[in-house]
Amino acid sequence: MLRVVRQYPALLALCAQVGATLMIAVALYLAAHLSAWRPTWLAVGLVQGLLAALLARYLGLSRWWCALSLLFVPALLMASGAALPSWMFLGGFVLLLLLNWNSFGERVPLYLTGARSRQQLAGVLKGLPPQFRFVDLGCGPAGMLLSLARQFPQARFVGVETAPLSFAIAWLRALLRPNCQVRYENLWRTDLSGFDVVYCFLSPAPMPALWAKACTQMTAGSVLVSNTFEVPGQPADQQIELHDWRKSRLLLWRMRG
Numbered sequence: 611m612l613r614v615v616r617q618y619p620a621l622l623a624l625c626a627q628v629g630a631t632l633m634i635a636v637a638l639y640l641a642a643h644l645s646a647w648r649p650t651w652l653a654v655g656l657v658q659g660l661l662a663a664l665l666a667r668y669l670g671l672s673r674w675w676c677a678l679s680l681l682f683v684p685a686l687l688m689a690s691g692a693a694l695p696s697w698m699f700l701g702g703f704v705l706l707l708l709l710n711w712n713s714f715g716e717r718v719p720l721y722l723t724g725a726r727s728r729q730q731l732a733g734v735l736k737g738l739p740p741q742f743r744f745v746d747l748g749c750g751p752a753g754m755l756l757s758l759a760r761q762f763p764q765a766r767f768v769g770v771e772t773a774p775l776s777f778a779i780a781w782l783r784a785l786l787r788p789n790c791q792v793r794y795e796n797l798w799r800t801d802l803s804g805f806d807v808v809y810c811f812l813s814p815a816p817m818p819a820l821w822a823k824a825c826t827q828m829t830a831g832s833v834l835v836s837n838t839f840e841v842p843g844q845p846a847d848q849q850i851e852l853h854d855w856r857k858s859r860l861l862l863w864r865m866r867g
């Protein structure tokens with residue numbers, strides 16, 4: 611169960627929605643029996659959204675999941691009453707597709723490295739010479755990459771990404787960071803030999819092939835860091851437990867060249 615939850619924060623968001631809806635249902639039931647007060651559906655939806663967002667935060671979900679939890683039911687209520695044009699639904703689908711481009715072929719959806727992972731990773735990077743070179747394979751919208759680039763101004767950061775919308779967001783954000791570059795590039799085409807640290811947060815599916823690529827291309831002394839996903843049959847040299855709701859950990863392999 612925990613394993614499923616770790617990989618699918620959407621399940622926790624669903625729990626937050628169900629919990630908030632149950633609370634609202636009880637409150638409405640009591641209000642109907644104890645008073646003449648009858649709130650509008652939109653008001654009910656807004657309070658439900660607020661409760662769902664608070665629950666999502668309590669469950670440790672990231673800010674962007676909390677925002678989704680806040681808006682989900684109010685948006686549904688507004689859409690059902692407002693006869694929205696059908697292109698909006700198509701637009702929503704296309705938006706999700708452009709963010710999750712790699713869910714189908716690579717079996718890697720978009721989810722983001724959490725604050726604790728960033729802190730621990732920064733701790734690992736502090737032990738390196740200041741001008742190290744770092745690549746994030748599948749950088750998403752580059753939140754983690756840019757936060758590290760700010761903390762380590764002398765180091766060089768590269769992100770590669772092929773989901774079109776994530777890439778566009780990441781590329782635009784990186785324009786403001788001279789030590790950070792984002793490329794529209796398939797990670798399987800990225801030459802890993804020029805990096806001191808190779809970071810990935812993907813899924814179990816690509817890990818065996820990624821390990822083979824790392825063994826061929828990474829130089830002696832460089833470090834492969836995988837957020838959460840292990841390489842079958844290759845115990846990591848170091849594991850950093852993150853003690854979050856996802857039971858995430860950073861797995862580090864020091865390459866022998």
Ligand SMILES: C[S@@+](CC[C@H](N)C(=O)[O-])C[C@H]1O[C@@H](n2cnc3c(N)ncnc32)[C@H](O)[C@@H]1O
Pocket residue numbers: 709710711712716718719720721722723746747748749750751752753754770771772773776795796797798810811812
């Ligand atoms: C789980 S997200 C991690 C995002 C970011 N690295 C972070 O930690 O916040 C994985 C990202 O890898 C991207 N991705 C998956 N397969 C890829 C590939 N073959 N080439 C480039 N990017 C890929 C996905 O589009 C997604 O944005």
